[in-house]
Amino acid sequence: MEEEKQYVSGFEMDRVRLAHAYIPYQQYTDHYTPARALKQGTLYPELYMPYQPGPRGYY
Amino acid sequence: MDRNRRPGSPVNVEMLREIMQLNFAMIETVLFLNTHPTCRPVLDLHNEFASRFNKLVERYQERYGPIYASYENAEYPWMWIEEPWPWEIKY
Amino acid sequence: MWEYKKILEYPANVRRQDPDYASLVVTQFGGPDGELAASLRYISQMYTMPIPEGKATLNNIGTEELAHFEIIGTLVYKLVEGIPADVLKNTRFAPHYAQHGRANYPADAFGNAWTASYIQSHEDPVASIQEDLAAEQKARATYEYLIDMSDDPAIIDTLSFLREREVVHFQRFGEVLDLLYDYMDDYEEWG
Ligand SMILES: [Fe+2]
Numbered sequence: 001m002e003e004e005k006q007y008v009s010g011f012e013m014d015r016v017r018l019a020h021a022y023i024p025y026q027q028y029t030d031h032y033t034p035a036r037a038l039k040q041g042t043l044y045p046e047l048y049m050p051y052q053p054g055p056r057g058y059y
Numbered sequence: 060m061d062r063n064r065r066p067g068s069p070v071n072v073e074m075l076r077e078i079m080q081l082n083f084a085m086i087e088t089v090l091f092l093n094t095h096p097t098c099r100p101v102l103d104l105h106n107e108f109a110s111r112f113n114k115l116v117e118r119y120q121e122r123y124g125p126i127y128a129s130y131e132n133a134e135y136p137w138m139w140i141e142e143p144w145p146w147e148i149k150y
Numbered sequence: 151m152w153e154y155k156k157i158l159e160y161p162a163n164v165r166r167q168d169p170d171y172a173s174l175v176v177t178q179f180g181g182p183d184g185e186l187a188a189s190l191r192y193i194s195q196m197y198t199m200p201i202p203e204g205k206a207t208l209n210n211i212g213t214e215e216l217a218h219f220e221i222i223g224t225l226v227y228k229l230v231e232g233i234p235a236d237v238l239k240n241t242r243f244a245p246h247y248a249q250h251g252r253a254n255y256p257a258d259a260f261g262n263a264w265t266a267s268y269i270q271s272h273e274d275p276v277a278s279i280q281e282d283l284a285a286e287q288k289a290r291a292t293y294e295y296l297i298d299m300s301d302d303p304a305i306i307d308t309l310s311f312l313r314e315r316e317v318v319h320f321q322r323f324g325e326v327l328d329l330l331y332d333y334m335d336d337y338e339e340w341g
Contacts, residue, residue, distance in 0.1 A: 005232070007131075020331065021327065023320070023324020023325065025325075026091070026321055028091070028100055032243060038084075039311075040311075040314065041318070042315075042318050043087035044315055044318075047317060049317050051295070053091060075161075091322075093206040094207060110217035145157055145158040145224070148161075148225065
């Protein structure tokens with residue numbers, strides 16, 4: 001399973017309003033094995049965003 | 060009861076690890092289903108994890124003592140209190 | 151109600167004992183962005199959440215945060231377990247030992263006791279969920295600071311797990327926020 005950043009397509013831009021915060025809805029695609037899920041902290045590859053220390057900080 | 064006669068409960072860290080893995084997979088399906096209640100594939104996945112988890116916990120409880128205080132086949136003496144507790148185990 | 155499972159959510163280990171680090175990581179036990187605050191925030195907010203998805207999400211994430219409280223408690227416990235007072239007195243853990251011995255106590259890295267002032271609970275569901283989104287980000291950032299200051303692979307492993315949980319929780323609260331917008335639009339239409 002690939003581990004690069006996941007971008008979301010199909011975000012409904014016509015629904016967005018000013019002064020509202022939006023997080024795109026997750027669409028189920030795939031899952032890790034329970035063993036790998038526990039190791040990585042999530043069952044869902046598209047949500048696996050490990051800490052990469054660097055000048056920008058976070059992930 | 061004489062403190063020194065406390066049996067302590069044996070642990071099987073490998074089996075515990077497998078229980079933790081399935082428990083965690085279920086935490087993830089539950090959170091997802093809460094906001095996606097009509098997602099069939101994850102519902103099916105949840106049922107699969109739940110059934111594997113329950114079977115494994117049952118086997119563990121029969122051999123190594125209760126994971127739940129409500130375990131229905133509790134043996135004499137009362138094993139729930141036996142150490143080690145989860146924070147006392149080296150995983 | 152709640153029922154205890156005699157397991158940890160994550161198999162938390164430390165490779166070597168370190169009282170100095172215990173006095174830092176304790177902030178996720180009882181600090182402003184710690185797990186106790188997270189749990190009590192969510193399970194306080196759930197009662198008046200107007201949509202079922204929101205009630206369930208607050209209930210289950212609030213429950214999981216209590217399991218994280220236990221994981222951090224395990225780390226602190228293992229970091230100082232059995233270390234004699236004459237060793238502890240020369241570490242950052244000395245003030246903690248003076249007040250609590252080696253018992254766990256919900257305080258931050260400065261020693262300030264946990265307070266409900268760390269959390270907020272609003273009947274306005276959008277206000278509450280945005281507080282929760284912010285809380286998840288602050289907890290994630292705190293885990294990164296704590297990871298930066300550790301060279302124990304076992305601790306980094308556990309803190310990385312907890313950090314990733316904040317990412318997932320953020321996503322779930324984001325989805326609840328979206329559902330709340332729909333709910334309020336319908337409410338406007340049907341009164
Ligand atoms: Fe969280």
